Amino acid sequence: MQVQVISTVPVMFSYWAKANQALELHQALNDHMAQACRDNPRHYAGIGTVPLQSPRLAVQELERCMDQLGLQGCQIGSHVNDWNLDAPELFEFFEAAADLGAAILVHPWDMMGTPSMPKYWLPWLVGMPAEQSRAACCLVFGGVLERLPKLKICLAHGGGSFPTPSAASNTASTCARIWSRPTIRAIHAITCRSSTSIPGSPIRAPCNTCSIPAACRG
Template sequence: MLKIDTHAHYLPRDWPDLAAKYGDNRFAVIHHGDDGRHRIYKDGKFFREIWPKTWDPEERIADYARFGVQVQVISTVPVMFSYWAKPHHALELHQSLNDHMAETCRTHRRHYAGIGTVPLQSPRLAIQELERCMDQLDLQGVQIGSHVNDWNLDAPELFEFFEAAQDLNAAILLHPWEMMGTDDMPKYWLPWLVGMPAELSRAACCLIFGGVLERLPRLKICFAHGGGSFPYTIGRIEHGFNMRPDLVATDNPRNPREYLPRMYFDSWVADPRALRYLIDTVGVSRTMLGTDYPFPLGEQEPGAGIAAMGLSQAEQERIYHGTALEWLGLPLSRFA
């Protein structure tokens, strides 16, 4: 059975050192040590260690083959979004990442599809790069963050970008980044454990209550990490909508639950009971395999959560590849 991992992060081994070029240490830089370790630094401090499988397409293919997964939908690591940067500086980085990703997809067409990245702090440049990703690089869409500096995703400044994405039939992967409350919870990795799920609920609620999904019914957005806390608090969100429409329904009068059939979710929720709830709530037609590869917080055995669900053959086919192909706008023959 074809299995497509829709949430798999990817970086080149090296990328432009914009911290040095522009004198801004907020840009992520990579150091390859004599000890064989590969470390990302940001703000002049250690951020994360990565490994060759982050950038080596052949090693990734072999790694995935152990679990019967044939295809990865690759996207950058959110630290590279750089929405805080000057737009043209960020565009330089995004273009470099997108060019590298496109080359991997061209040379390993049966094993990779690509979701690019755009400088959303400039919606005009973001649309320009989205068009290049789709029309010139043969990528399937772009990954975006859960907010853009002071803009939530209902910001009027971002609507033309989403409109362009719908017009281009682009797949959007929505990933948490710059997690809320980071300064207030520095211990225990809480920004990743608590902030990440909240970021996705924040993004989903803004897209719904701000009317973005209402005005753009063909917009194809997949929420990483199973939608974070959003699907699991939809009851509370709906209750708030019903009981205090004066506060909640100020920009969109439709019940938020009505939008679940328009949203996609990856399957990585780290708990079989949570995955069962997600499938029961949004359906197999809205759920797709996703692992957060190759990082420790991701699913260490790709597809294991789905395999444990006791799903029918048809349901497994839908979650393992059918939903992903619909979201990506690709035929099954692409990976045959």
């Protein structure tokens, strides 16, 4: 290994802070990151960090990282306070990242379910993989990757638990893509009435017309 990509520790995201104050912190971290890369250009490539609780300021700092500091992209959390990564508020950030050619590393943080499973390191063993799965599902099912085919996304920790239920994810992805379109929902409600029930299961058989699992049609 000759070159290592370096980033700040995720606890420094500080999404809880006021946006302007967080920006000052992120600027200082990114300046330090860029200097470390300049001091060791043969061995280090850096990705920055941005105050994603303010997408506008996040875009501003990402542009500085790419255009002035020579960094390769930035690291973000698996969610931003109450926003999952498919939140409309975050799309302008992902759009800017795609336009800039910035690499985005998604890292789990603020793990879900922590208050209910404090023992046995479960926030990391269970919550961390789940965070990555949530992030991946939101990017895929929310249409972010479909709308931005040039967006460069990497999920830390091997994507967490997202790769495991691949068959279920494929089915859900199909349903999310198709069933999110109001026109197709309306057409389906009128024309596809031939599904049958599977005994003992709440899931009805796929529709003979469109092959969408009936449970996805509500």
